[in-house]
Amino acid sequence: xxxxxxxxxxxxxxxxxxGAILGTVDSIRKKAxxxxxxxxxxxxxxxxxxxxxxxxxxxxxxxxxxGIGGAVQTGYIYAAKKGYDVAVQMDGDGQHDPAYLDKxxxxxxxxxxxxxxxxxxxxxxxxxxxxxxxxxxxFFTKWIKMLTHxxxxxxxxxxxxxxxxxxxxxxxxxxxxYPEPETVVSILKQGYTITEIPVKMLERTAGExxxxxxxxxxxxxxVSMACLISSWTAGLTGGKRK
Amino acid sequence: MNLRLQLVVAAxxxxxMIYITNKIRxxxxxxxxxxxxxxxxIVYLLFDLIPPLQIGICRLLGITVPINMLIFLAIGLILLIxxxxxxxxxxxxxxxxxxxxxxxxxxxxxxxxxRKL
Numbered sequence: 001x002x003x004x005x006x007x008x009x010x011x012x013x014x015x016x017x018x019g020a021i022l023g024t025v026d027s028i029r030k031k032a033x034x035x036x037x038x039x040x041x042x043x044x045x046x047x048x049x050x051x052x053x054x055x056x057x058x059x060x061x062x063x064x065x066x067g068i069g070g071a072v073q074t075g076y077i078y079a080a081k082k083g084y085d086v087a088v089q090m091d092g093d094g095q096h097d098p099a100y101l102d103k104x105x106x107x108x109x110x111x112x113x114x115x116x117x118x119x120x121x122x123x124x125x126x127x128x129x130x131x132x133x134x135x136x137x138x139f140f141t142k143w144i145k146m147l148t149h150x151x152x153x154x155x156x157x158x159x160x161x162x163x164x165x166x167x168x169x170x171x172x173x174x175x176x177x178y179p180e181p182e183t184v185v186s187i188l189k190q191g192y193t194i195t196e197i198p199v200k201m202l203e204r205t206a207g208e209x210x211x212x213x214x215x216x217x218x219x220x221x222x223v224s225m226a227c228l229i230s231s232w233t234a235g236l237t238g239g240k241r242k
Numbered sequence: 243m244n245l246r247l248q249l250v251v252a253a254x255x256x257x258x259m260i261y262i263t264n265k266i267r268x269x270x271x272x273x274x275x276x277x278x279x280x281x282x283x284i285v286y287l288l289f290d291l292i293p294p295l296q297i298g299i300c301r302l303l304g305i306t307v308p309i310n311m312l313i314f315l316a317i318g319l320i321l322l323i324x325x326x327x328x329x330x331x332x333x334x335x336x337x338x339x340x341x342x343x344x345x346x347x348x349x350x351x352x353x354x355x356x357r358k359l
Contacts, residue, residue, distance in 0.1 A: 040346070060346040066339055074343040081347065176339070 008035045009084045010101070011075030013068055014092040015042040018051055021092050025057050028090075032101040038078060039092065042071040066176075073174035076162070080171040088161040095127070096159045100199045104161045107197045114192035116161040117184075118199035119154035126200025136220060140181045143224060147231040148188040153196055155181040166192060175226060178219055182226040189231050243296065243308045251290045251312070259283045278326065282319050286312065 010028055014021050021039065028037055039059040041049050043066075052059040060074055072089050079087040088104065090096045096118065104116045120128060121137070128134065140155045158180060162170060166187060175182045188194060243251075262279055265271040289296055289312060296308045305311045 058350070060350045062342050062346045064338075064342050066342055070339045070343065073339075074346055077343055078347050078350075176335075 006086060007082070007084045008086045008105070009075070009079050009082075009088070010035045010037045010098070011072060011079065011087055011089045012037065012039045012092045013042060013071035013075070013089070014039050014044065014048055015065070015068075015071070016044045016046045016048060017092040018044070018046045018048050020094040021048055022051060022055060022057075024090070024092050024094050024098075025055075028098040028101070031098040035088070035098075035101060036084075038075060040071040040074045042066055042068075069174055069176040069179040072179065073170060076167050076170040076174065079167045084167065085164050086161060087167050089158065091158045095201050095203070097200065097202065100159070100197065101161075103197055107195055108161060108163060111195045112193070113195035114163050114166045115187055115194045117152065117154060117157050117194060117196045118159035118201075119152075119157055119196040120199065120201050121153040122196060122198035123200075125198070127203045132216075136216070139220070140223065140227070143227060144181065144185055144188075147185055147227060150188050150194070152184050152194060155184045157199075159199060159201075178223050178226075181223050182230050185227045186230040186233070189233075243290075243293070247309065248290055252287060255283050255287050255290070275330070278323055282316075282323070285319075286316070289315070 010032070012021070012024060017024075025037055025039065028035060037058060039052055039057055041052060041059050041061045043062050043064055049059075049061060051057075060078065062071065062074060066074070075089060076087060086105065086108070088101060090098065100118055104118060107113065108116045120126060121134075129137070137154065137156050141151065141153060144155055145151055160180075169187065169190065169192075170183070173186075184194065259280065262271065262276050262283075266273050266276055289299070293308075296311065300306070300308050300311050303311065303314075305314070
């Protein structure tokens with residue numbers, strides 16, 4: 001499977017995912033055996049930690065709850081430290097199908113992309129999220145197009161693959177909460193390339209979305225601002241570092 | 243400003259500065275972060291005790307009642323201090339996050355070593 005001795009890692013942030021985490025890890029081992037798996041247990045209060053320990057799944061226990069951004073970044077710091085060539089983040093709730101990992105890898109190689117996003121909205125198949133959420137995502141697609149002149153159909157997708165350069169960028173700097181759209185802008189503005197492949201997402205098997213109705217207004221404002229500011233910041237630092 | 247008000251303001255400032263000094267002495271407050279409070283106290287004391295300074299600045303800013311100038315000044319400086327603290331909190335959040343991440347990774351590496359032994 002892994003013919004060029006490339007080191008590949010799947011990062012799974014997990015906060016109270018006792019219902020789905022074993023299934024998620026299992027299906028990665030079956031469908032994408034060339035990838036190592038690391039679960040970042042973000043100080044879960046359920047039995048996530050015990051499950052991971054009992055089943056011998058490699059995991060990092062964070063001593064305090066850092067939120068999705070801090071947890072995912074832990075994975076990227078780990079990947080950078082251990083010299084991984086490719087790191088891919090996937091949700092622990094069973095929404096993302098690991099069968100796409102090899103396709104993402106293919107797209108990364110063939111299109112010489114620094115980052116690959118699994119997008120629900122290229123072929124519009126599978127679980128499409130609610131109407132309101134789709135509207136929000138559509139807004140971010142337009143907003144990111146204005147800021148970077150690039151079209152990213154699913155900027156909020158939590159299924160994304162990074163090469164070595166992007167791993168290092170993320171290890172150094174990663175937003176605390178709602179990181180997805182902001183990192184897209186920041187990566188593009190730093191001169192890296194992003195490509196998308198169509199994926200079908202499943203409805204989550206357990207747990208619930210981190211973004212409730214109440215938080216959605218805050219989410220839209222915060223993320224729009226973050227994208228805007230991040231598009232200026234990258235310009236200031238002069239962009240692509242090799 | 244009449245003498246009574248002047249004395250009340252001076253007394254409050256001096257008490258506050260004694261309180262701050264005591265906190266620093268007990269190592270409950272970092273001198274680094276207390277300096278700006280000292281600066282605020284001294285500026286305030288100067289305005290309070292030197293009426294010509296009061297009147298001059300009031301005229302310059304178009305303020306008729308000197309105590310209003312003190313209040314205006316206080317709000318401005320307090321906003322400045324609060325924003326400084328926002329900067330400190332942001333910095334510390336980042337540092338704590340990094341610490342937690344490093345501790346998590348180190349723990350995993352220790353376990354990994356133990357498994358190998």
